[in-house]
Amino acid sequence: MNHSPGPARFFDSRAAYNMFVTTTNEKAAVAERVSRELPHLDPQGSALRIFDAGMGDATVLIHLMRRLHQVFTHVPWLVVGKEISIEDVRRAVDSMPDRFFEHPEMVFAVTNMPYRQAVHLGGFSDEEVVWRTTALEGTTAHDFAVQLERLHVQFAADWAVATSERTGNPVPVNPSVHVIYRGDREFLLRDVIPHPGGTDIEYELILASQPYRAATPTAAKVRMVLAPLAEALAPGGRLIGIHAAGDDPALEIIRNVWPEEDPFRTSRHDLFRELAAVLDRDDILLHDVPDEEAIFQYILHAMPSEMTEHIGTSTVLAAWNAAAYVAQIDEDRLTDAIESGRYLEATRQVVGRYDRLWFNDESYVVTRGLAESPQPGV
Numbered sequence: 001m002n003h004s005p006g007p008a009r010f011f012d013s014r015a016a017y018n019m020f021v022t023t024t025n026e027k028a029a030v031a032e033r034v035s036r037e038l039p040h041l042d043p044q045g046s047a048l049r050i051f052d053a054g055m056g057d058a059t060v061l062i063h064l065m066r067r068l069h070q071v072f073t074h075v076p077w078l079v080v081g082k083e084i085s086i087e088d089v090r091r092a093v094d095s096m097p098d099r100f101f102e103h104p105e106m107v108f109a110v111t112n113m114p115y116r117q118a119v120h121l122g123g124f125s126d127e128e129v130v131w132r133t134t135a136l137e138g139t140t141a142h143d144f145a146v147q148l149e150r151l152h153v154q155f156a157a158d159w160a161v162a163t164s165e166r167t168g169n170p171v172p173v174n175p176s177v178h179v180i181y182r183g184d185r186e187f188l189l190r191d192v193i194p195h196p197g198g199t200d201i202e203y204e205l206i207l208a209s210q211p212y213r214a215a216t217p218t219a220a221k222v223r224m225v226l227a228p229l230a231e232a233l234a235p236g237g238r239l240i241g242i243h244a245a246g247d248d249p250a251l252e253i254i255r256n257v258w259p260e261e262d263p264f265r266t267s268r269h270d271l272f273r274e275l276a277a278v279l280d281r282d283d284i285l286l287h288d289v290p291d292e293e294a295i296f297q298y299i300l301h302a303m304p305s306e307m308t309e310h311i312g313t314s315t316v317l318a319a320w321n322a323a324a325y326v327a328q329i330d331e332d333r334l335t336d337a338i339e340s341g342r343y344l345e346a347t348r349q350v351v352g353r354y355d356r357l358w359f360n361d362e363s364y365v366v367t368r369g370l371a372e373s374p375q376p377g378v
């Protein structure tokens with residue numbers, strides 16, 4: 001699904017993503033990190049409001065929802081996911097039946113709007129926006145799955161993209177929103193269901209997992225993604241950001257092929273400096289925690305015997321794919337490394353040196369103080 005005439009962008013390779021997700025525990029580790037924020041949440045309004053900034057195929061979100069149900073079992077939720085890729089949206093929606101079954105008091109909304117508008121599901125005229133609402137019938141996960149699958153064709157039309165002449169990136173043809181909930185809970189959820197026109201929705205939890213390309217300049221990451229998200233926090237709300245951080249064996253693999261490669265140039269400290277300069281709000285707090293708290297690891301799954309006795313070809317391929325995916329190496333350079341065979345030795349060497357392959361992600365937390373009593377340095 002490469003929409004641009006230039007080299008395929010790293011995230012356009014679905015096969016690479018699928019292999020990364022199934023051969024590492026990153027998405028579970030991300031959800032676990034986000035779950036550590038849940039005890040701090042204290043929803044005050046009619047629902048717990050959650051925004052997933054760059055939902056992808058919702059692998060992280062589904063993990064998180066399972067955990068959320070355990071903690072906020074009888075609290076209604078509004079979950080808003082922003083995603084431009086139709087493949088991701090279909091996969092996300094297809095993962096929802098079990099969630100609607102386990103947590104009936106849930107409204108799920110998905111949109112392709114830019115961040116600043118997506119948080120409020122607004123900012124466009126009523127004529128511009130394609131707004132759809134589906135009240136699911138029935139009570140079983142199967143009932144929901146059948147109805148959600150029927151929406152595929154509609155989603156494909158509503159999530160159509162064109163190619164931006166300026167950047168070559170895909171851009172939505174129409175800003176679209178699709179709101180989904182269980183019809184049998186409509187009465188209970190009447191204050192939670194969003195309506196066209198946009199509202200000033202504020203969120204108790206905003207999840208920003210890998211929400212920008214590593215190579216995007218810090219100022220753009222903040223202006224286009226983090227600032228609008230921070231401004232959409234509810235009093236007492238928490239934004240948790242996560243991105244790949246390097247300084248791990250995966251980056252060693254990459255540097256075995258391209259010694260000068262430096263993909264992770266924006267640290268949480270850089271983001272905070274920029275965010276502090278851009279935000280004109282003294283109720284929004286940036287929590288600069290030490291590395292031990294901010295950095296967390298995930299691993300490449302491998303058979304223990306494979307790592308110690310013989311490094312099988314599939315492990316080498318999985319390790320290479322994950323390292324190149326995380327470092328966001330574009331297709332042309334990948335082709336070079338693969339055609340020359342350099343990638344094999346580069347990967348074998350590093351995988352052989354350690355008894356497991358791990359990766360570092362970095363996390364950061366932004367909170368909004370409570371209106372009555374700002375929370376100093378929570």
Ligand SMILES: C[S@@+](CC[C@H](N)C(=O)[O-])C[C@H]1O[C@@H](n2cnc3c(N)ncnc32)[C@H](O)[C@@H]1O
Binds near residue numbers: 212
């Ligand atoms: C909208 S973002 C993230 C989606 C979702 N929040 C998640 O964490 O999987 C989707 C893009 O981020 C990139 N991405 C996902 N996981 C990554 C990782 N561990 N390291 C670097 N980039 C990643 C992929 O290119 C993917 O297409």
